[in-house]
Amino acid sequence: QLACLSDSARVSSGPWLSLSSRFLEPVYLVEIQCPEHAMGGIYSVLNQRRGHVIGEEQRPGTPLYNIKAYLPVMESFGFTAVLRAATAGQAFPQSVFDHWQQFTGNPLEAGTKANQIALNIRKRKGLSAELPDLDRYMDKL
Secondary structure (H helix, E strand, O other): OHHHHHHHHHHHHHHHHHOOOOOEEEEEEEEEEEEHHHHHHHHHHHHHOOOEEEEEEEOOOOOEEEEEEEEEHHHOOOHHHHHHHHOOOOOEEEEEEEEEEEOOOOOOOOOOHHHHHHHHHHHHOOOOOOOOOHHHHOOOO
């Protein structure tokens, strides 16, 4: 019975390696409140962290602006501290999960950022550093 499980694992894993694989990454919706003169620092920090602005509007009756942006969760660690430093403490972000998006790059192509992430995950899980070859899953009669 164990041999059957091993064979079925090989059969089901092989085709996945022949496809063009992609990662999905979680993305935050970030709402930032700030005065107008601090907006340049916000745009700078978002660009450095693969974020992009989807909306900007002034709050009626106040000098404050609300900026809405998408920011990958992987880039959000330390975001608040860097944002506060870039705006002299005048920006106030709030983040909430919004959606999943496809990570650019193929994890099976050596040298891409997606490949580096795949190798780091394999190392963390105790798997071999290199990705398995497709020949490993071919039936040998």
